[in-house]
Amino acid sequence: MQKKEIGIIGGGASGLMAAIAAADSMKGRPGGIVLLEKKDRVGKKLLATGNGKCNLTNLSFSVENPGCYYRSRNPELLSAFFARFGVEDTLRQFERLGMLVTDKNGYVYPLSGQAATVLDTLRFALEERNIRTITECRVEHAEYRREGRNTGFYIQARGESYIFRRLILACGSTAGEKTEDMGGYELARSFGHSLIRPLPALVQLRCAGSFWKGLAGVRCDAGIRLIVEGKKGSHATGKEYSEQGELQLTDYGISGIPVFQLSRFASAALAEGCRVKAFLDFLPGFCGKEEIWNSLIEKKIRACHGRSMEVLFNGLVNKKIIQTVWKLNGLHGEDLVSSGTLVSVKKVFAMLRRFEVTVTASNPFANAQVCAGGVPLTEVDSQLRSRCCQDLYLAGELLDVDGRCGGYNLQWAWTSGYLAGRAAGLSL
Template sequence: MQRIDIGIIGGGASGLMAAVAAADSVKGRPCEIIIFEKKDRVGKKLLATGNGKCNLTNLSFSVEKPGLFYRSRNPELLASFFARFGAEDTLRQFERLGMLVTDRNGYVYPLSGQAATVLDTLRFALEERKVHIVTECRVDRAVHRGEGRNDGFYVQTPDESYFCRRLILSCGSAAGEKNADLGGYELAKGFGHTLITPLPALVQLRCAGNFWKGLAGVRTEAGILLTIEGKGKKEEYEEQGELQLTDYGISGIPVFQLSRFASAALSQGRKVKATIDFLPAFRGKDDDWQALIKKKCRDCRQRSMEVLFNGLVNKKIIQTMWKLNGLHGEDTVSSETFPAVEKVFFMLRNFEVTVTASNPFANAQVCAGGVPLTEVDSQMESRCCPGLYLAGELLDVDGRCGGYNLQWAWTSGYLAGQAAALSIKTERKKYD
């Protein structure tokens, strides 16, 4: 059995940051640190973030109002974490490790524009600090045993057993996994933690209707209002941005921002609808919109539908609206067709669809749910099991698109790694 100071289960963003922070927090006698990673290399999810460019944090974040950027059952607890290690701390940390960054309107990327730079920076730091990494290593069992000098955690892998004086769970979530792996959550439950059911977030939404194939591939600026009803209450959430239409429903950044609410509502059996405004430039300008409709109908009287609607939105959208209202492109604008024309104009600003499901974990960028924040203290230490620390997606925190989820990984990982190492330092003084 190998005896080490700190074991870290999970070599994703939070686990890698935890290892660097732990190694840097104890001077003199270094900590022996090991990372257990189930995949063939650490940080694989990092390589896919930001479309391969890695939006590693966002300077627009407000520490005082974390609820605007993150979702959690206890968002008020986030402020204290980010106050101790926030976006500016992340920039200083990576600069200290030798990485250059660039700021694009608050969105921070490595100067190289490559996510691999972020991963390599962390890997090089771990090599320099002599952190041991074991890949293709699934942890089958982890238990807490002993007291005093013998207090610690027994970690069992298929090939070896380890005794770790401190243990950090940074196992990530099932997001992005073809076969949803909930092993990290099970390890946490084994130490006495409860679990808010993990659900896909930052993910595409599937919608009812047999017309989606005709819309597939369209990208357009749009406003989206998500309406949730049932269980005696009604909720509404709104976003705007580039909408992507697929052969099964809706995608794109504004959809991702709303998806965690849809996933949660659908899991509770509630009804979810999305109302799409394909012309958000007219938002708050109803008089201008109505004037435009009157002018176009007047100018295009006895002309074709193709002429009437030409240039308003993507042609695939117009063609779908015609079909849904019994019109054809060659039909002319007349008193007979005007009721249907009015419906098309209405639908361009109020296209209502029923959301039937979110895509599965494999398509999600993050997960909603996890271990409640109330079950860890300000140092990320478990309130259920002293000496155990939790970090990253395993906890009930999911952020908006734009670098916020990685910032949570850096914050929680840094605090957990630092606290674990400092507790060992304190223990050494006690027994030396």
Template sequence: MFGAICAKRAGADVLLLEHTSRIGKKLLATGNGKCNLTNLTIGRGDYRGNHPSFVTPVFEQFTQKQTLGLFEEMGLVWKERNGMVYPYSNQASTVSDLLRAELERLQTKVLTEVRVKEILPVFSTNSERRTKGDYIKKGFLLKTSKGDYTADCVILSCGSRAAPKTGSDGSGYKLAEKLGHSIVEPLPALVQLKAEGNYFKMIAGVRSDCRLHLYIEEKLLAEEYGEVQFTDYGISGIPVFQFSRFAVKALWEKKRVFVLCDFLPEMEAEALYEYLYKKKQRLLSTGNSEDLLLGLLNKKLNLMILKEGGIPVQSKAAGISEKQLKSICRLMKNWKIPLKGYQSFEQGQICQGGVDTKELTKQLESKIHKGLYFAGEIIDIDGRCGGYNLQWAWTSAYVAAVSAALEQ
């Protein structure tokens, strides 16, 4: 939608093909229905992929400031929270409605319920050939569920395999592959992780501010802080989403992956030990082990820690040994969560993987077929949670669209 608008504004004759009944379906689901459309602080490390530095020259051509400028021209009033930008209305539909209105204002041809099945490069016929073997590329033939279309340039922006109910069913990868492009294995990202262990049913539903360290084959790979959501199968929440792409990739590669969870990042291990020691002294005559932890974490987490430490809940606090106190400290500061899997494409917000960036120019044009462009999530670039993925979609769409329009 954004690319069609930019190409139209740059003077191209544009046709937008969409196979569902409505354009912009995924936008409605973004940001919990509020659409976190960009982030004012984009830096190194916010984008991942086999070649993450690929995004730098692309962003130099169209920044988040320019994106917001374009949305403002369409009439968007926005607000910002910790760098994350939302429509002032708090409604994701505001963004998709504005894009639709702009497409209409520009009289852009939009066809829904048209599935693109194949894209064929078209070459000059024998009679048009200048010399023997000199075939001239003439554009593309698009084979669709509703007949054939021709185009000088094509921007392939079919999304990924994430949230396929919104239309992104992975067919874009197949279209790209048939055109000779390599696809880096698409896997879920910004996704919940499944853990080993018997304690998850016990703590399902608990949310707690934790510091998480992700280890792959014993090597520390990422660190995140924020509200972790414990579920009956494992861990979820923003900090988990942020490093999930690394965990998923490693699990897919059959590597050993675990997370160390610090339930009390604000409290040093020594301070925690002192707290527990003093508390135990207070409870010498009365109180059990559960009372010892009362006041620290969510009750379910306290119970889980006791069980993990092999300390019976009803045992007298006075009987807890120094070794057991140290074990409680270790579990609270460094609870080891071995990971065994991840949720599916249906649950993942985005995909990692996609069209190999080595085969694209910084204008997002295919190095294999002149006039073929890519934009958005179909490319092997995935962003952190916080507006970065939509910003990649806007930026890549703008760059591809303007280059394609100039080529026409």
């Protein structure tokens, strides 16, 4: 039985930051921290963030209004956490650890442009602080015992037994996992915590329709409006959400940053049995300029009277989109613009601005960048200490916090990891 000061379960971004913060708050007591990671190496997810460049935070974040950047059942509680360790603190921490950063329109990356730089910086910090890291180490049993001088957390993992005076759960979520591994959530539950159902977020959306294969591969700027309908009594019914950015069309539905930003709302509404519709505007530059748009349509129709649909719609949007919308309205490229086709022509123009699709599902956890849901923030205090179990701390995605794309989820990992690690260390 190995007896140590602090155990950290989970070697992702929040777990690594927690280990470093704990060690720095326990100066003069080296070797008292053990980090257990189920995968074959720590920080594997970090290597994939920001398309391999690791967007580690965002300068546009405002601590006064975290609800603009994060989703949670209790977003009002987030300000206190970020006020104690925010974006500037993250930048100073990585500077202290020896890493240089650069920003592109507020998006902060390592100067090298490689996610591996961030992971190496954290790994070197672990080594310098004599923090023991054990990989391929899945926790098999965990419990809290009050046994005099041996009071603490009894952990069994990979054939070894440990006693930790303090325990930090930084197990992450099921996002990006090939199997729906609920181990971290079950650990939290075993210590008395409740759970808001985890759902995929920052993920692609599947939509009804047999035309998607013809649109696969298209990327275009678009406005997207998500509308939730149906199911009486659902808090999601009647809500609308909108985003704009580069839309990616796939053979099953919609993807891209604006879709990711909206996906957690779609996942939650579908889980409640609501209907979800998405309205795509393939010409978002005309949003709020309806008079100009209508005038353009009339001019185009007059100029192209007696000419083919190909001539009429040439250059408006991607050809695959036009061809799909023609077919949905019973037209073909060689058909002529005439009084007989005018109604269908106007329907095509209207559909380019309001292409309605029904969202049937989000892609599974394996495709998601993060999860919505988790342990409620009301079950931890301002130090990320558990209100349900003595000497337990929680950090990262295990908690009910999910951010927008753009470095916000990593910022939550740094914030929660640092606060939990520092508090655990100081408590000793």
